[in-house]
Amino acid sequence: MSQMELRRSVAEREGLLSGQAALIDQQNALIAAQAAVTQAAGDRDVILDTLVGGVMAAVSQTEGAVIELREGDELVYRSARGALGAHVGLRVPIAGSLSGHCLMNAKPVLCPDLLVDPRVRRDLVEALGARSAVCVPILRGGEAVGVLKLQSSHPDAFTGLDLHVASLFAGTIPAGLAEAGEAEARRGMRAGEATLRTVMETLPVGVLIAEAPSGRIVGHNARAGAILGHKVADDPTGERPERWIGFHADRRRVDPKEWPLARVARDGEPRADLEVDYQRGDGSRAWVGFSAVQMRDIDGRCIGAVMVVTDIDGRKRDELHLAAAKQAAEEANRAKSEFLANMSHELRTPLSAVIGYSEMLQEEMEDGGHDDLLPDMRKIEANARHLLGLINDVLDLSKIEAERMETYVEDFAVDAIVRDVAATVESLVSAKENALSLDLAADLGDARTDVTKLRQCLINLLSNAAKFTEGGRITLSAERGERDGVDWLTFRVSDTGIGMSPDQQARLFERFTQADASTTRKFGGTGLGLSITRAFASMLGGTIAVASEAGRGTTFTVSVPARIAGTNDAPQVDEDTGPTPSDDASGRGVVLVVDDDPATRDLLTRFLKRDGFHVAAAVDGREGLDMAHRLRPRVILLDVTMPQMDGWSVLRALRGDTELGNTPIIMVTVLGERNLAFSLGATDYLQKPVDWDELHGVMDRFRPQDHEGPLLVIDDDDDTRDRMAARLSREGWRIVAAENGKVGLAAVAAERPCLVLLDLMMPEMDGFTFLSILRAKPEWGSIPVVVLTAKDVDGEDRRRLAGQADSVLRKGQVGLDELPALLRSVVT
Template sequence: MNLKNIKIETQLKFGFALMLLLVVFMGFIAYEQTNQIHEQTKYLYNHPLKVRRSIGELKADILIIHRDMKNLFMAKDEAEFEQNIFELGQTENKVFGHINDIYANYLGPKSDVDTLKSNYELWNSMRKETIRLLKEKNVKIAAERTKSYGIAGNQVQLLMKSVQKIDDFARDKADEFYQNSSNINYRLNLQLGFFVVIVLLISLIVQYFILRNINRPIHILTKVTKDFSDGDYSVRSNYTLQNELGGLSNAFNSLAEKLEENLRLNEKVYSLSEIMLHENDTKQFFIKTLSKLTEQTSAQIAAIYLLNDQKRLVHIESIGLNEEIRKEFSVENFEGEFGAAIINNQVHHLKNIPENSKFVFNTINGAFIPNEIITIPVVTGNKLIGIISLGKIGHFNAEALNLISKTKDTLSARLESVLSSAKISAFSEKLKETNIELEKQKVELYNAGSYNRGLIEASIDPLVTIGPDGKITDVNQSTELITGYIREELIGTDFSFYFSDPATAKKGYEMVFQNGLVRDYELELKHKNGQLTYVTYNASVYKDGNGNVVGVFAAARDITERKQAEANQRQLHEELEQRSKYLEVANTELELQKNELSAQTDELSEQNTELEMQKKQLDEANRLKSAFLSNMSHELRTPLNSVIALSGVLSRKLKGKIQDDEYSYLDVISKNGKNLLYLINEILDLSRIEAGKEEIDLTAFSIPELVSDLLSMLQPTADEKGIKLINTIPSNLELIISDRTKVRHILINLIANAVKFTTEGQVEVTLKRKPNYLGIAIKDTGIGIDPEVVDVIFDEFRQADERTSRKFGGSGLGLAIAKKYSEICNGYIEVETLPEKGSTFTLFLPIIEDSNIHRSKSVQNKKNAGDENVIKLRKTLETTILIVEDSEPQILQLSELLSEEGYKVLVARNGQEALEIINQSIPDAIILDLMMPEMDGFEVLNTIRQQFETKIPVLILTARHISKEELSVLKGNNINQLVQKGELNPAELLKRIESILPEKTSFHREAEPPFLAKKAGDPTLLLVEDNPDNSMTIKALLGDKYFLLTAEDGITGLQKAINYKPHLVLLDISLPGMDGFEVLKGIRENETTKNIPVVAVTARAMKGDKEAMLAFGFDAYVPKPVDNELLESTINYLLYGKQSI
């Protein structure tokens, strides 16, 4: 099989599949190596680390036993002595437990553990002997045994050596596992580099062969097409492979062959036509035409037969026929091979005549029977005038048949013209003889008709007398005027000569001679100067004395005006007919366009259906993508929760207890876990941006304050590297209106990058201005960027130099997100950089004018310099706010917040209750939730606007996503504010509430701290978590501070909450059987547990998850991986009111 014959589509599919296969194989190798690294890490934790932890605890317990033995000697009484023995027994049990743990996890010879155990048991028996001696009051002997040189002391040294041997082996094994992980990592990098090179080489090879197989035939076809267009009609493509371009080559060759055949045929048609048009002599015309036909069709026999008055075809001229076989044929009987052609008036092709055929008929060649005969009827106006017959011994080719088909009509027309010329010539000779005779008769008539002169001259109409030969015998003066000729010039000339149509004029006077008279016979008289005059003749014959007709007397009447009117009418009629035809054509075109539009409509309908299906598929893909991101966040955060939190617990508990290099392992685990969490958050941010789910929240804020906060946060990192941070932005800069959160994200990324990539020097933050834009520039003296790759740094997972990611770290997402955030804020980022000189990144934000934004000013207390008191304006107690909300936590939070600010608060837990309260007392403002049972917020708002004349300010506070249609409904009902739950902090929410209130007198008062009762005793917490690792993590974080109850599923958790009534519940959301939402619902529905604070501890950390949790009724939200400080501050706030969530 020739590989070049493979279709281009197949080649492209094969190349793509090959590269995809290589990438999958490379991913499989990386997956296997990563698993090996994971196994090494697991072995490091499960064996050496656990053994060394058990060793440490074992050493501590041995020292405790040694200490307690000394306490036995100092016991004051028997009770104290027995208490010490009891504590010794408990410690001994712990020691055996540690030895069993070591035996289970120790990877060295088990004999080492057996030796340890036997030494301990021996020491244990020695201690029992010592205790017996003490009980018998042999204190001195017992004391000698316990001294360092005594039998028990020596045994302790042997025991500690056994412990140290196992400890040394565990430490060496940990080093071995770490080295193995490093080696696997090196091999993985080497293999990945090798496979990347292989994939690139194979890709280039596949690309080369595919391009070669496409470009070569295209070049061949291009050259052949150019040669053909230049006039070389014999050129053909020699590309014959069986692929798409081979098919194109064959199609071109077929087209070129047909064009060449048509050109040859046209040349032959032209040659034959030229001969026929240039020959007027009948005989020469027939001979040359037959000769050319036999030459161009390769016929051996040719003949022309013409139809005579007896309806017989008579031989006129031929080539290749003997005299004796030239016969006549009857047209009426359809004789011979002419019959079929005569009946249909079509060319008849008789072929494949066998030599021994018994089918005998009169042919033009007598006894000779050719293989094929072509009979060409010569027809004019559907009337047969002759036959041309061609005979050939062989076969007529297609080109000959096409030639005959194309020249048949021309041949018929030209033959008719030649025959007409011959008839005209014969008629002219006969006419000359007649004129001589008529001239004699004219002289006689002139002598006989002179008496009519006076009468003729007296007429105002043109008069003329005509002899039997058609010659003018006399005219009057009016005839001279209308013709432009004098009488002498007219007499003796043919009457028909002076008319535009001589034949019609001749026919007119002949009718007079036949019928005796003619009336209103219209002719077009021709003046000497060429002017035409329309006339109508009335004529009659006149006779001599013997009654013989001697001539015609004709009188003409000028009808030019009438003819002009008729011409105008006829022209108008023709125009109407043309317009009618045009309208018919237009109607036809419109009908075609209508049909075409109908077809296009059907096609568009099909396309719309297809687009709708694609839209549904795209929506489903977006939904699956969001679900995947949510699941990915959950599945990644769950193990990271254990990694980060437990590494922090181990870091605190093992500090100072293990060697520094081993302790540093925990820092590495914690740091990389947090780096991975940061990367996950960045990927989720980027996915949200690309999905178009990021919204802009415009607020007025201070750029100098924001930059100052960011520089203070990064100052420790800069100090550690010896870098100077400089802020030159003026503190009195006007407020800017933008999305503060996104601007903060952009600036912290740019400033952190400047610090990270600067090894010495400084990072300076300055202000720039452009028309309608304010710029914040971050200039550093770092490594700089190659100008050729500046555009690359804003792409996802890309850095200017991939080597920098090794040295400085980073995922390559920070600048990509920063750029997208700047575009969302209608701004942009500019970069100025020089390699090894430093870079300047400038964020430009649009300047938005808003007359409602006012800068808050600080008032300095003159008595205490440097202290600032922020002045707050609060509403008086006369201001009443109605809260319409069905969520109790939300009601409590809003009520407390508003009451502290001095507002009078009314609460309605459903829509009907709200309408009843408004009927009794109209509040100053309403805070309305949209999602409520029975009557939702839309119905409540619509009823308020219809039933109450006063316009009550309404603030919509909801966790629901508002569609465009719903937003239009809300705007139509004149809402004042629309706020998403969880989107604003209390201070911002108060500002929104104050902005909708009518102007009232306000006063300043100090806020009183709320009274919070602390719970007595150790608080009991219930942890509902199905993941054992996460459960163990939270136990490690809180186990020494609180009494923890645990439940592994939602049903058990709800039962324990009802049975034990804990002070606080830590509740996971994704639980088997009954999820966290159902558990919360069960807790709130039970009278004994409905007031217990419930904290959502979940890996659901997508945007909006926190707000959804709080809106559902959770008292607080802690995302996984669990941050220890956030978890403790949340618990302290809910239990004691110590900190803010």
């Protein structure tokens, strides 16, 4: 071997030994890096930084190394050393970079000169100061999630061996990332558990956690034990609610199956709640609330239950005290209602007698020439009426508070009601030299609402205006208009009186309250009128408003719908099935008065006799029934509050009697039970103290007639009219026929009939409209009307006919031979 060959052989051996030493160094660097990763305790930043440092140590010519992880369309420098150390956080677009090319192809790349590589953007290369580079993909599950890159500022700095070493390091990165992820998850779980424990221990309620389906308690907070008053075991032996002792409000012991934790964890209920009088560890009792819900895994399976335990002892005891107080208040309210009901009778009855006798004595004094005594009698009457008004206000307020006040709906002409109200208060207005004027729109038309409450609203407002105005003007205006598709009636009462300040207006509608103490001293009153007016307006579906200025007068505005439905929309009329006249007509002209109060019986008897009626009187309900059977009276005036048998029982008995069922019955009572009276079949209703003009108007309908007028038959069927006319003519009736309500009204105007036989269903004007117009005219109000119709009369029809028709008969149920006797019983 020549010397040259020897030297070449030695050089080759030295190179081989050097390569082997480098490879050993690289392997040692990789092992050291892996060991460091193991010691990193799952810290991702430490793991990545260790691997970057290891690869730089293994590939000595590396000037900069970086691990880039993909985020969307970019690669982010997560860990870097050397020349790239300052670029941590840098975002590089995948397109136009060597790392991006490596990532997209999931293959290692060795680039000897970046400046001439068409895959790389020159600006990126120059910015990072690189000439040559090695890029190896980081693969997780076969998908490239990042790149390990080595770079140098010199071209041709890396060899295939360097690429191999970098690939070895890149292969360890996914495991490191996975370990970091798991460690991070464990830390998060521990932190979450610590947070949950902190939250549970700071909650003001107890928390119990049970497994499913056993219901065994596996976790709790300290507050749970404090509320339950005993230790809660969550060891393997387990505590279950079955061991607990609790009682319901009715003192029943809680069944083990009733505890919410058992119902949710074992029985599968999604939620359960229970309030229990719980027996604590020391034997004491306290109210505890339990509320449990299911815990479900990601597949929706129930894996346990969480129950919240709440100390509700204070709240529950307050509830029990409130319930006891409520019961006591209800009992007191019932006692008050009974007291007011008794007082209404005990106070109104003697006051009615005082007013009635005062009126009669005034008439007798005028007839006897004792004019000097009339002023005193008028004062007695005025003060009695004033006292009665105060009593009525208090009783009305009591009914409003108890929500027992009902609305009685009826049809009426608005103009007529307003003028009637004005006439009623005229003397009150003029007492202080005030002038009352009306401003009524021409299109007021008809309305359907509670006319009594509407009248009371207007009277209260006019009385109020008269009280606070002297030598001035009071104006009552009314108009009709549409709002939101509903007809509204608007009434305004304006005065030129003392007016009010804003503070006074703010408390104007409070009960038992007036503008101020000086107002009460000067003008008197209870302060109930306006509060009752507002309540009535609200019951009618309307509103009341006030506008006033001190010293310049006041205007009250009441707006109500023109048509409403009442609480008991309207009274019912019993439908007659046939005639029940008696051959014994000895009592047909008699009015039977049934009342237990001697003064009321005496007053009614004297008034009715003076008005031309024959009167019989009964002292209680049983005697009234006996006399009704014996006398067969033309009409009965019936009180309600009587011993032994009250008026309602008498009314029911009479309406159920085949012989007396058609007898007109007028309820005369201090009770405000108009709806009940009509629903039980009353013909009319008067409230004590009786207004004698009102009684006179009601009784005119039952006054014996002279029969000189014709019998008016109104029916649109020609054959029906002809048959009735022929049959009734043979009985001596003089017949006038009309084919509809409009023609019938013309016939009434031409000659007043003694009786009207009326069909309901007719063209042009039906029977309902005819009756409404007929009864609206005072001169025709007493004409008897018998409805004879083929229509199936329903509840609404009966309500419309209540107080309008004397009798309702069905065609087909009453024969022509029976009709004359029935009609004769009506007019006799």
